[in-house]
Structure formats: structure tokens, C-alpha cells
Amino acid sequence: MKLALFIVLVATSALPPREGVAAQACTTSLFNENGGDSKSGRLTQRVGVAFKRVSPSIVSVEGHTKQTSRPWWRKTGVIVTADGLVLCVAGGTVDFIKVLLSDGREVSGRIVGWSGQWKLMLLRLDGDGPWPHAGLGDSPGVQPGQSVIALGFREYSGQPCQSPSLRLETVTKVDSSAWLGTTGGHASTGWTGEIVFNLAGDLVGLGDVSYPGQEDDRFFTDVGLIKSLWDNLRAGNDADRELLWTAAQREEAATPFEPSTPVTPFVRDRAASATVRMRAANMESEQPWSGVIVNRDGTIVTCQHHMKNPGDQLSIALWDGQTVAGKVLGVNPISDVGLAKITESGDWPHADMGDSRRLQPGTRCLVGGYPGELEPGGPPRGSAGVVVPPSHRLFVPGSYALHVKLELPVSGGMSGGGMFDPDGHVVAVVGASNRLDGDMLYRIEIIRAQWDHLLDAKFRVLDGDAAIESERAEVRRGVETMVRSVVTILDGDEPVALGTIVGPEGQIVTRGSGLTKTPSCRLADGRISPVEVVRLSRANDLALLKISANDLRAVPGWSAQELPSIGELVAIPTPGGACSIGSVSGSARPIPAAPNDEEFPHGGFPTAFEVGVGTGPLLTGGPVVDASGRMRGVAVSVASDGWLIVVPVSAAKDALHIRDNEGQ
Known part of the structure; x- marks a missing residue:
């Protein structure tokens, strides 16, 4: 789980720009202020204006220790005041902090305040302002189905981009003034943490919590919640301590x-x-999780990364083999806590909630839950343990979690189970695990503090089409005419890539790596033809092929020279007529690769742009097409963080030495 809140202050004297940043890092992202008459054109225009407005305030934050030359952690942050206060996802305690601005300046900073349960830090930049800033603003909040932009810095070969990357997302879930959830494909814009704005350029959220197996869904702390913490953060407090215990x-x-x-x-x-075992009702094949009944009426404390929504029906198994009905009451994906309840009447066995402050390093405890391998119908597993201090390098100092070394480590299915003190009270809930520090459990006071909100949250979920669906439909219509131009490159009977017919005489452009000595291709109508490799560009991982076949249709727009705009929706069609749609993250720029880089073994790309579709390797080699049906580039690779890397048409023609009359 990737969250934490810090306020950073900027120092008085700016350090010189990092050597080589301007030459090697990202170029300034393109944006389109003119847009067009189409819906997708107008959307691109709004995104471009918002990006231009807020991108100067987005910074990369590095936490360094004296023991290592490389950063201990990297985060994406946003300057929110002219005097240099920065919000970012919380990280561990470090010896010093560097902040890199998009204009190339590098300054030092320091941690001011934090909240572990809301995954936030506040920093202050060291230096005289005024600094470019986005402000906390007066955003009216977001609604399910609304389009937003997420900004974050990325890196290749250890070098950060100078300009932030952008992903266009759809809001799918909202808990007013607490958190919001979005979906926009697997691609992540930041090292850790993203900054979310509406299309007017107002800050709406910060964070980037996601869970294994659910990477399409991301969760962010709402700006309204950040405002409620502001005074504590700015005063330099551990906001968790202020929230979890009374004065x-x-x-x-x-x-x-x-x-x-x-x-x-x-x-x-x-x-x-x-201790109980839970799963969605009528979903016997689903991975179950655990929880603890904490009062006679059957209220259950648990985790949230089961990804259920308030009101969802549950099947709850008790220790004696009995199964009863229940439902989800409330969830918080940022803190990873939730409440559920047995809906059948009864006087249920339970454990009272205790005071986690009584557990100091060295205190003995018991952690209970139902690991996935445990057969249903029996009691949970109990593992004895001892409380240990957290490592200062791994966690921001704070009060939101306990750490314990267990005889038997926590395993899948035990999430949501409880930690019990020597009096038998529940003092923490099983959450994320960190083997270096022992298992990490969230103090029961987090659920106590959020109890009323979890029971009465104004939770809303997307029900119907997203606002952006009409623009996506426009892009899909734009690629319908070119489906016949997309082919599948084969190794025997196995597909290895896609390709694009760029000339009526059988010229095909595709990805260079992965081609066998005797490749063939399958046309959109099912015909299979042997392939001649005409030319390769190893620097761009491109190949020009040729086939001998009749009635071929070359892709329109192969002569296009202009680059797509940041935020523009584009599609990667397949021979079957389906397509994946994503948004352009930034301008074309060099993407370097270190020696022996496993991600880009061919050595990086002289110039490429990226599209946030988060798709698998079989999409590589195919065309990237805009809403008007023009080919804008060749999809050549998928980065490890889910971005599709695209070589622009003009660069592909130059790399493969294609004359204007050769690929028309």
C-alpha cells in the first residue's frame, strides 16, 4: 500500500539544477489549447489548459540517508502555498530531502507534519518564495463518472523526468470529504503517489493506494480531508496522535x-x-478475509482491501462452523479499515476493543485470523507474538500502527483479523505486511476515530457510463475504418506482435524485437502470408516488413508529422476490431536505458511518447490512432509501470528510411 502525508518546507537558498537534467530528462510536455470541434478535441483542450496551469506546482521529492547514494524513497508532491509548503505521500524518516521542480531547480526541504493513517506528509521548501503553487482551493468535490487528471513524476534508468506525466482517469467511488477512487488502466504516473485535479485545475486529491489484483482501482485522500488536518500538519504535529486520542x-x-x-x-x-471468516455472499470461489466481532449485536472490525462497498452482502463463517448472513457497513481504503455486521439476530460472541497504548515493545500478544489454506468449518489460526519498535527508515514517525514479530507470520486470508492484548481485548487490525519490521497492524483507535463516519458515510459509486464515454466512442469510431490495416505477426501459429500495413504494395511496420528467422503474418481477413524483413532499426526497436498479397489496405494518416497533444485520447486497434483506449501522457522525448537494462534490452528509444493503457505485450507493434482515424505512432513496448511506449510516425519513417512514396 502506498500512502502517507507530509508537509515539506523549502530552504532559503536554491541548489543548482541537477547536472544533465535538461538534456537527459523529459522535455516540456505538449498541450493543446485550440482543441477542435469534436468532443475528444474539446476534452483535449480542457486537459491541456489544466495541465499548463498546475504542472509548475508538481515536484519530485527524494528522501536520502547518509548511508546510500541513491534516494531511499521518491514521491510526487504538490506545492500548495506560495511560501513553499508541499504535500506528498508519506515516506520514512530520512537524513535530508531534495525537491526537484519542473523548471530544473533543485532545493532542499524538511518534514513538517504527517498522518500515517491518511498517508500524507507536509514539507517546507528551504528558500524564499514565491513558489509556483496549486493551492488547496475551494473545489466543490468530485462525482462518480467525472473525468480527472492524475499527475506524477516518473524515471527511466534512475533519471527522473523533468516534466510530470499525466493520466486521464474516471472517478468511480466517492466518500465525501474523505477519499475518492478512480480507474484509468494499470499505468502509474508516479514513483509513489499522484496528485489529482479536476479539469478546471482544482486540486481534488492526493495519494495512490492500490491493492494486488485490483491495480485498475486507485484511491486518494480527498482535499476536504486534507483541509481538516491542515492546522495540525502546519503546526508540525503527528496528526494521528491528535485524531486517535482525546486531549x-x-x-x-x-x-x-x-x-x-x-x-x-x-x-x-x-x-x-x-474471529470470523468473510467472503461475498454467493461467491464461494472468492478469496476470503478475516474480521473480529467487537460487540453483542455482531458489529465486525476488519480491513478494506477486500474491495467491497458499503451495503454489499456477506457470508460470515464462525469458529464453530456456523455460517450467517452479514453486510458491509463502511470502508476506508486509505487507512485500510472497515466495518461489517452480522444481519441475523443473536447475542454474538465478541471481544471488546482495548487501548493499544498499553502495548509497548516487548509486550506479548496474539494475532488471529483465517489463512487461505485453512479448511472451512473450524477455528482460526492464532499466532503468539511480541510487539517490536518500527524501523525509523521504513515509516514516518507516528502513532497509527503497531509492529509485531510472530511465531507464525501473517498469510493471505488473515487480513482483517485482530491483535489481542493479554486481557483479550482487540487492540489492532491486520493490514499490510512488512517482513523487515515484523507484521504491521493498524491500531484499533483508527476504527474508533472513524466509527461514526464509517457508519454514516456519504458513499457513492459509479452507476452507468462515465462522462468520458462519448469521447471514447468517438475514438472507437475513428479506428473502425482502419481495422483492415492491422495484422498479426506470427511465430508459427503463435502471435508475437501486431503490425500495420503502411503501403498498398505490402509494406508493414511493426516492433523489431521478437521477430523470428521465418516470420509470417495473419491479415484481418484471416489470410496468412510469409514475411520478408526489409529493414530494422534496433535503436527504435522497429522493423519494416513486406508481404505479397492482393487487396491490401494501407492505414490512413501514415504521412502525419504532428505529435499528439498531452491528454489526447488515442486507441490501439486489433485485427478483430477491438481496441484499447488511453491518453497521451506527455510529449515525445528520449527514453534512455541503462546497460543490461532488462526493461529495454535493446537500449531505450531516441524519441517516444507514452500512452496510459496498461496493456499486455501483444499490443506492441500495432498502430496508435487518434479520433479522426490518423495513425500517430507505433506501439513498441510496455514499460514495467504499465505505460505503452510509442514511436511517433515521423520518427518511425526516419528510422526505417521510408520514403514518402514507399509507405503510402
Whole structure:
């Protein structure tokens, strides 16, 4: 899970720009202020104007330790005040911080405030302003189906891009003034954390929480929630401490358990009877997760990364083999906590919620849950453990989590289970795992503090088409006329890439790597033809092929020279008529590769742009097409973070030495 909140302050004297940034990093992204008469053209115009407005405020933040030459962590941040306050996803404690601005300046910064449960940090830049900033603004909030842009810095071969990348996303879930969820393909714009704006350029969220197997869905802390934390963050506080305990509790220390206090059979029995296994109703094949009943009416505390929504029906298995009905009450994907409830009447076995402050390093405890391999119909697994201090290098200092070394480590299915103190009270919920620090569990006070909100959240989910669907439909119509121009490159009977017919005499452009000694191609009508390799460009990973066949249709727009605009919707069609649609992340620029780079073994690309579709390798080699049906480039590779890398048409023609009358 990738979240945390910091405020950073910028230092008084700016450091000189990092050597080589201007030459090797990203070029300034293109944007289109003229747009066009089409819906997709007008959308591109709005995105371009918003990007131009906010991109100067987006910064890359590096946390360094004295022990390593490379950054310990990298985040994307946003300057929100003219005097240099920066919001970004929280990281670990470091010795010093560097902040790189999009104009090439590099300045130092320092951590001011943070919230671990909301995954945020506030920093201050060291230096005199005024700094370019986006401001917290007065955004009216977002609605399901609304289009937003997510900005984040990326890197290749250890070198950060100077300009942020952009992904056009759709809001899918909203919990007003707390968090929002989006979907926009697997591609990630940032190292860790993204900054989300509406199309008017107003800040709406920050973060980037996603869970394994659900990478299409991302979650961000809402700007309204950030505003509610602002005074604590700016004052330099651990906002979690202020949120999780009352003023009286903060002043009065809890009585800690003696390290020698054992976990008794009574505690084991209580934990077993209160721990439940849950899955979606009528979904027996789904991976289950765990939870703990905390009162007689059957209310259950649990995690959120099961990805269920409030109101979803559940099947809940008890320790004695009984199965009862239940439902989700509320969720928070940022803090990874949730509430559920048994909906059948009964006086349910439960464990009361305790005071996690009583557990100090050395305190014994028990963690219970149902690992996936455990057969249904029996009691949960209980693992004894001891509380340990967290590593300062891995986590921002704070109060939101406990760390424990267990005899048996937490495994899949135990998420949402409970940590029990020597009195048998629930003091934490199983969340993310970090083997270097022991298993990390979220203090029960997080759920206590959010209890009323979880029960009464104004949760909304996308029900119907997204606002951008008409623009996507326009792009799909634009590629309908060129489906016959797309071919499949074969190794025997196995597809290895796509290709594009660029000349009526059988010229085909495709990806260069992966071609066998005797390739063939399958045309859109099903015909299979042997292929002659005419020319290769290893620097661009491109190949010019030729086939002998009649009735071939060359792709329109092969002569196009102009580059697509940032945020423009484009499509990658397939011979079957389907297509994947994504948005252009930035301008064409060099994409370097280090020696022996496994990601780009051929050595990078002299010039390319990227599209956020997050698709598999079989899309490579095919055309990238705009809403008017013009070919804008050749899709040559998929980066490890999900971006499709595209060589522009003009660069492909130059690399393959294609004359204007050769590929027409």
C-alpha cells in the first residue's frame, strides 16, 4: 500500500539544477489549447489548459540517508502555498530531502507534519518564495463518472523526468470529504503517489493506494480531508496522535502491560470465538478475509482491501462452523479499515476493543485470523507474538500502527483479523505486511476515530457510463475504418506482435524485437502470408516488413508529422476490431536505458511518447490512432509501470528510411 502525508518546507537558498537534467530528462510536455470541434478535441483542450496551469506546482521529492547514494524513497508532491509548503505521500524518516521542480531547480526541504493513517506528509521548501503553487482551493468535490487528471513524476534508468506525466482517469467511488477512487488502466504516473485535479485545475486529491489484483482501482485522500488536518500538519504535529486520542488521553499515559504478562488460554478462546471468516455472499470461489466481532449485536472490525462497498452482502463463517448472513457497513481504503455486521439476530460472541497504548515493545500478544489454506468449518489460526519498535527508515514517525514479530507470520486470508492484548481485548487490525519490521497492524483507535463516519458515510459509486464515454466512442469510431490495416505477426501459429500495413504494395511496420528467422503474418481477413524483413532499426526497436498479397489496405494518416497533444485520447486497434483506449501522457522525448537494462534490452528509444493503457505485450507493434482515424505512432513496448511506449510516425519513417512514396 502506498500512502502517507507530509508537509515539506523549502530552504532559503536554491541548489543548482541537477547536472544533465535538461538534456537527459523529459522535455516540456505538449498541450493543446485550440482543441477542435469534436468532443475528444474539446476534452483535449480542457486537459491541456489544466495541465499548463498546475504542472509548475508538481515536484519530485527524494528522501536520502547518509548511508546510500541513491534516494531511499521518491514521491510526487504538490506545492500548495506560495511560501513553499508541499504535500506528498508519506515516506520514512530520512537524513535530508531534495525537491526537484519542473523548471530544473533543485532545493532542499524538511518534514513538517504527517498522518500515517491518511498517508500524507507536509514539507517546507528551504528558500524564499514565491513558489509556483496549486493551492488547496475551494473545489466543490468530485462525482462518480467525472473525468480527472492524475499527475506524477516518473524515471527511466534512475533519471527522473523533468516534466510530470499525466493520466486521464474516471472517478468511480466517492466518500465525501474523505477519499475518492478512480480507474484509468494499470499505468502509474508516479514513483509513489499522484496528485489529482479536476479539469478546471482544482486540486481534488492526493495519494495512490492500490491493492494486488485490483491495480485498475486507485484511491486518494480527498482535499476536504486534507483541509481538516491542515492546522495540525502546519503546526508540525503527528496528526494521528491528535485524531486517535482525546486531549485527556494524550495527557494521561496508559498503564503498560508488564513484558512478562502471558497470553492465557482464556485469551486464546476469546480470540477464537470472536474471529470470523468473510467472503461475498454467493461467491464461494472468492478469496476470503478475516474480521473480529467487537460487540453483542455482531458489529465486525476488519480491513478494506477486500474491495467491497458499503451495503454489499456477506457470508460470515464462525469458529464453530456456523455460517450467517452479514453486510458491509463502511470502508476506508486509505487507512485500510472497515466495518461489517452480522444481519441475523443473536447475542454474538465478541471481544471488546482495548487501548493499544498499553502495548509497548516487548509486550506479548496474539494475532488471529483465517489463512487461505485453512479448511472451512473450524477455528482460526492464532499466532503468539511480541510487539517490536518500527524501523525509523521504513515509516514516518507516528502513532497509527503497531509492529509485531510472530511465531507464525501473517498469510493471505488473515487480513482483517485482530491483535489481542493479554486481557483479550482487540487492540489492532491486520493490514499490510512488512517482513523487515515484523507484521504491521493498524491500531484499533483508527476504527474508533472513524466509527461514526464509517457508519454514516456519504458513499457513492459509479452507476452507468462515465462522462468520458462519448469521447471514447468517438475514438472507437475513428479506428473502425482502419481495422483492415492491422495484422498479426506470427511465430508459427503463435502471435508475437501486431503490425500495420503502411503501403498498398505490402509494406508493414511493426516492433523489431521478437521477430523470428521465418516470420509470417495473419491479415484481418484471416489470410496468412510469409514475411520478408526489409529493414530494422534496433535503436527504435522497429522493423519494416513486406508481404505479397492482393487487396491490401494501407492505414490512413501514415504521412502525419504532428505529435499528439498531452491528454489526447488515442486507441490501439486489433485485427478483430477491438481496441484499447488511453491518453497521451506527455510529449515525445528520449527514453534512455541503462546497460543490461532488462526493461529495454535493446537500449531505450531516441524519441517516444507514452500512452496510459496498461496493456499486455501483444499490443506492441500495432498502430496508435487518434479520433479522426490518423495513425500517430507505433506501439513498441510496455514499460514495467504499465505505460505503452510509442514511436511517433515521423520518427518511425526516419528510422526505417521510408520514403514518402514507399509507405503510402
